[in-house]
Amino acid sequence: MTDAPIPLFEAWFGVSVPPHWDLHAWLMFAIWIVFIPAVVALTRFGKPPPSVSGIPKGSPMFSRKLLWFTVHRVGLFVLTAASLVGGLIAVAAAGGVGNTLHGVFGIGTLILGVLQIVSARWRGSHGGRDPVQGTSDPVFTRGDHYDMSPRRRWFEAYHKTVGYFAMVSAIGAVATGLSQYWITSIAITLGLVVVFWVVIAVVLEAIGFRHDTYLSNFGTGAHHPFNKARIDRLSGGGAD
Numbered sequence: 001m002t003d004a005p006i007p008l009f010e011a012w013f014g015v016s017v018p019p020h021w022d023l024h025a026w027l028m029f030a031i032w033i034v035f036i037p038a039v040v041a042l043t044r045f046g047k048p049p050p051s052v053s054g055i056p057k058g059s060p061m062f063s064r065k066l067l068w069f070t071v072h073r074v075g076l077f078v079l080t081a082a083s084l085v086g087g088l089i090a091v092a093a094a095g096g097v098g099n100t101l102h103g104v105f106g107i108g109t110l111i112l113g114v115l116q117i118v119s120a121r122w123r124g125s126h127g128g129r130d131p132v133q134g135t136s137d138p139v140f141t142r143g144d145h146y147d148m149s150p151r152r153r154w155f156e157a158y159h160k161t162v163g164y165f166a167m168v169s170a171i172g173a174v175a176t177g178l179s180q181y182w183i184t185s186i187a188i189t190l191g192l193v194v195v196f197w198v199v200i201a202v203v204l205e206a207i208g209f210r211h212d213t214y215l216s217n218f219g220t221g222a223h224h225p226f227n228k229a230r231i232d233r234l235s236g237g238g239a240d
Contacts, residue, residue: 032170
């Protein structure tokens with residue numbers, strides 16, 4: 001690492017700005033070890049319990065039923081964008097990525113984070129209960145999520161798996177970053193925060209806060225396509 005002024009700021013703005021590696025470390029630590037896991041935890045454990053009607057279309061973004069998804073969508077976009085800016089400034093300050101493990105983990109984390117945002121465009125249509133039609137006799141519209149189409153299945157498989165890999169890569173980036181620029185307070189906090197998230201995940205899982213996304217969204221009725229498919233599979237009705 002170098003303490004020379006960042007060339008990008010001198011070239012673009014004509015000002016001499018030295019790199020603040022401690023601020024870079026705290027920024028990335030806060031984003032990837034504190035805030036993004038918090039968003040993921042809310043997404044995993046903050047969905048409303050399954051009900052007959054599910055989550056009505058048009059529910060307020062910050063209502064109990066949709067808060068988890070609003071925070072997931074907006075929060076991850078803002079946090080990923082902030083980490084991308086912080087990462088690019090660090091690359092400019094260092095004069096390139098280099099061939100260090102920290103560079104590999106750091107760039108890998110940023111790429112996986114950006115791919116998460118981009119991949120969300122392929123989640124497909126939603127579908128489900130139409131709030132306008134059939135108030136007494138509900139009408140359900142088709143959709144990738146409601147039908148759990150192959151597109152939706154592949155999206156969920158990719159999005160969830162790569163999301164967890166991104167957080168593992170972030171831990172690698174923090175650990176290897178500490179090997180280059182040791183900050184005792186971050187090292188101690190890293191250990192405490194990782195233990196905290198493990199305990200939170202275990203406790204919330206054990207007491208039943210993790211709910212099936214499909215059941216929370218569309219309801220518990222056996223007539224919903226994915227519910228019916230699972231019932232048939234479990235009962236042997238879908239066997240060839």
